Amino acid sequence: MSPHRSTGRAPGAQPSSGERAAGHATFMGMPPFPEAAKSAVEDSQMRHNLRLATGTIRGKREAVVSELDDWPDLRQAGKAIKDRTLRHLDTYLEQLEEAVTAAGGTVHWAADADEANEIVTGLVQATGESDVVKVKSMATQEIELNEALAQAGITAYETDLAELIVQLSDDLPSHILVPAIHRNRAEIREIFRDRMASWGVPAPEELSDDPRALAEAARVHLRERFLNTKVAISGANFAVADTGSMVVLESEGNGRMCLTLPQTLISVVGIEKIVPTWSDLEVFLQLLPRSSTGERMNPYTSTWTGVTPGDGPQEFHVVLLDNGRTDVLADTVGRQALRCIRCSACLNTCPVYERTGGHAYGSVYPGPIGAILTPQLRGTASETEASLPYASSLCGACYEVCPVAIDIPEVLVHLREEVVARPGHRAEKAAMGAAGWLLNGEHRLDTAQRAASAARSLVPRRMPGPASAWTDTRDIPEVPEESFRSWWRREGAAEAPEHTGDGGDEDAQEGGRR
Amino acid sequence: MSGSRERVLARVRAALADVPRDEAPQDVAVPRDYSPAHDRGEAAELLVDRLEDYKALVHRTSPEGLAGDIARALARRGTHRVAAPADAPADWFGSTEVEVVRDGGLDIAGLDGMDGVVTGCAAAIAETGTIVLDAGEAQGRRALTLIPDYHLCVVRGDQIVAGVPQALPRLDPRRPLTWISGPSATSDIELDRVEGVHGPRTLEVMIVD
Known part of the structure; x- marks a missing residue:
């Protein structure tokens, strides 16, 4: 399979046998x-x-x-909170570890992608399951987790609509927030019609290219998957050091499904995702939705701290990922890139x-x-x-x-x-x-x-x-x-x-x- | 992998060689000149405006009128059976003919068979049109408000705050929180917002003044 599929396969192309689980597009070997x-x-x-x-x-x-007259002040506060975090990252990482552990979660450390993939694969294998549902996560894409899981015979199902489009068409993401931004509605309809059946519930015969109909097709396609899968993998937008809380912002409810219904939840989190305190979220929950989707607030934000008896996953793991971040941290000019909140x-x-x-x-x-x-x-x-x-x-x-x-x-x-x-x-x-x-x-x-x-x-x-x-x-x-x-x-x-x-x-x- | 823990922490410390040894986190100044609240008028009114902007159905009612309004909303929706947290006030359902199933550990299939769910909330944020659930009083566990396709949420006037900075101190981070701003939606197709994907596709809100 050519690694140079910069615009993905033609939507109509059929996957060859065995390709569904094994075939994954990758950025490896991309031209400059x-x-x-x-x-x-x-x-x-x-x-x-x-x-x-x-x-x-x-x-x-x-x-x-422009609706917020204090936007420049929020921006300065966001910048300063992240700078404080980065300059004292070791302190905050240890604080986060302690808080997560105290709340019933388990913390793992991964120096690089291979190590993170190994940890997650081992955790999934320990559950005895071979299917996992995934919340959209940049960190797991960065480490090519889906590919690593596939090699261990585990199928990862992407549940964000745009990620689903990318996964079904064996394509590559082209945008942080909307990975299928390069696809229009007509192309998406073709992808759904041709490829959904090989991943689960097929698209309806008479699927139109109305975004409402396409969203409905995604709902039907994933519904049973959400209700029956026992393991979920997520990232986190923020990890709060003083409370050990994880925060995930989303729109569709696929995040809530993955964070709530499975028995085991594994979150892969870059070490720079930390904010020091719970109240710091008052800055980022104003900055992020307005900057990313252009909304006053995204439809759903979930926060959880360790494990809550009787509510949600009863086993929770965080994998703290370095994978080059400490190299960025070491560069006093380039360090500021780690402030990024992926908007x-x-x-x-x-x-x-x-x-x-x-x-x-x-x-x-x-x-x-x-x-x-x-x-x-x-x-x-x-x-x-x-x-x-x-x-x-x-x-x-x-x-x-x-x-x-x-x-x-x-x-x-x-x-x-x-x-x-x-x-x-x-x-x-x-x-x-x-x-x-x-x-x-x-x-x-x-x-x-x-x-x-x-x-x-x-x-x-x-x-x-x-x-x-x-x-x-x-x-x-x-x-x-x-x-x-x-x-x-x-x-x-x-x-x-x-x-x-x-x-x-x-x-x-x-x-x-x- | 404790070896990796030490390795990552050692790398972090090495990368921060430029930070003076005696610098404490608090020494990095964080200017908090942003507004604690944006003055946008009466909170309940603003909440209604924002929720409607997200295509939620919104009503303002009184403590006396609440049961009747809930009954009418459930009838309009055509529900036969709705779920409710075990501790939701009985008088919410004093006027409805619809069967109310109290959650005492309904399984996922059981929840999926419900026509809707009726809950309260922990707080509501006017400026962003956000309702926060904390699995506390009259809210139930998270799955309860996730699987049914219709969510009717009761918001008391004293639960409404102006903006995000007022909401956080009211919320306990140890509880699992769900912040809801309108029905589920996606902008993944040509960045055009479409309401209704995996979460409840209809959100109806009763504000009790």
Whole structure:
């Protein structure tokens, strides 16, 4: 099976025998960003789907964020709470362990993905069950838990609607919040019609592409599964150190089903998910729903502390996952990436993400946050990771919308320095490849410039990171309303001038400013 | 795996070499300049507005009118049998003809056979249109309000708070909490919100002033 299935299999394709359990798409071996982005940009259906979806969510987010006049204060508090947590993470991890244990839960520690998968597999095997239901979780995708479970003969059923779409079509997630954002309703109908039967209850014969009908089909497909499965696996949005409470935000009720009905619950939680105290949730329960789905509050939030006799799972395990997080923590500039609460506002606002989609980033963490998180979690030795810090025009829109004020452009510039400081041409090639990808395509440069014009109110007054020395004494020139290229074309030039590019990696915008 | 525990903690400590040894967590300042409450007018009114925004059915009633309103809601819905927590007040059901099954350990199939469930709540947050259940008085265990497709929830006026920061101190983190903001919904198809997936597809709220 080719690992390079960046847009997944055609919905109509039938799975071969045995493929359902064994066949899993993976990001392993993905080409570096420029190559992957090129094929993605050529997929006009995907770009159309993405533009529609990100446009919708941007509008909703803006409406509910502008409703709170203390949003900047909430943002500063969120940032500071996470900074406090990270600077004293060892203290909080031990506190969390003690509180969870006191409440009847069991805490496990996993240094890397293999260890986490081994722990979870062992816990499931100890129950004697071979099926598990899953709540959408970035951490378990990151460690490729489903694949590891499949190798042990355990089938993991994804229950979030978007995850279900991705799993049924043997596709890869392309967005943190809505992993099937690259699929439109017609494609989803095809996937349900063709693939549901091989995973359980089939889709109705006359399934329409009305989102209501599709949601109903998912309900019917998963209902028996929820009512009968004995083991569930989740992540957590927050883990509260002083009480040992886990917090999961969701919309559909699939989370409640998994967190309530099974006998055993296993939560895989990144070590950075901690917040110090119960009352700190007053900040994050305001920041997260508004930033992610653009709602004042998501439909369902579940919190639980250890085990409650007579209510919910009677066996509870937390697996605390490092898997590269301590490497991120060790970098005093890059550390701020661990503040991330996985809202995906940066994806929805990024002009590069909107055009390339999520698969091009070669990781479960796409978009601007992925461009700084993935190279830090996995290192920049390979071309894919080395190219990611260049997957940005540094327009700064991601920083503006980040609810915990992660200065993504600052970290991008910092990582670019790290990449070019590496000996050998692989990294340089990746770096130049990314700039070349943008600059060599006339259409791409044009769209990047128009994006820069459209976003010019968002251009920071100061450049982040090392470039700040330059901007401390100079103003960044205004991005003109119209780029030179656009003016040239409008004025009837026979051909746009050939852009030679000077190799500067900020050319996506600077080209527009000249 | 205690070996991994020590390994992860050692890595964390090594990564934090830049943090001064004598720095305590409280030394990292957390500015809390955000508002404890956003002034958006009368709380019950705001709660109604927000719940309706989520497509929940909302009524305002009085202690005297509650039983009649519950009876009418259950009849409108066409229910024959509804579940209720063992400790839900008997007078809620003083006017209804519908069979009320008190939860005394109904199994999952039993719960799945119910036409709905009637409960109280622990708190309600006006600004976000959120009802919080804590498995306490008149609420029952979590499965009770999850499996039936229809949830009728009674909210007393004194349970309503303005915003999220007022709700948390009222809630006991040791209890399993479910925060409900409207019926179950999804935005997974083209980011278009559709109400009704796995949780109760209809949420009806009685606010008792």
